[in-house]
Each structure stands twice: as C-alpha cells, then as structure tokens.
C-alpha cells in the first residue's frame with residue numbers, strides 16, 4: 001500500500017506561509033510543542049508524521065492539543081492513498 005510522505009520537506013513546505021501558520025505549521029522544522037522553539041533533535045509524530053518534537057516530553061505535553069489534529073491528518077493521508085487510480 002502506498003502511503004504519501006507527509007513528513008518530507010516537499011509536503012507542507014510548498015504551501016503558502018499563511019496557510020501553514022493558519023493550521024499551526026511553520027515552514028522551518030521546529031518543535032511543535034507549545035512554548036518550545038527547539039529546532040534540534042526533532043522527531044516526527046509517530047501518528048501523523050506531520051509534526052515534529054524535540055523530545056518525548058514535548059510530544060507528550062502537546063498530545064492533548066495535537067490529538068484531534070493528528071487523527072485528522074491521518075484520515076487525510078488515508079483518504080489520499082485510498083483515492084489512488086489503482087484501486
């Protein structure tokens with residue numbers, strides 16, 4: 001099954017900056033946890049692969065806020081892959 005690479009730089013970074021900020025994503029890779037601006041040792045969310053955290057602590061701290069969006073992003077990725085012409 002083909003899964004689109006949401007986590008690559010080609011994903012969000014080609015969207016306009018205003019769109020990115022509107023949905024809470026910034027073009028530069030930065031920790032997604034609130035109040036954290038770390039750009040080092042970032043690891044992708046294992047659910048949606050669309051956001052990054054500098055540490056597991058940040059990932060856990062942000063999970064309550066990210067949970068709904070994470071599911072939405074996963075659903076969008078699933079819809080995109082199931083909508084392929086090869087079905």
Ligand SMILES: [Zn+2]
Pocket residue numbers: 031032033036037038053054055058
């Ligand atoms: Zn962080």
Ligand SMILES: [Zn+2]
Pocket residue numbers: 045046047048049050051066069070071
């Ligand atoms: Zn996620």
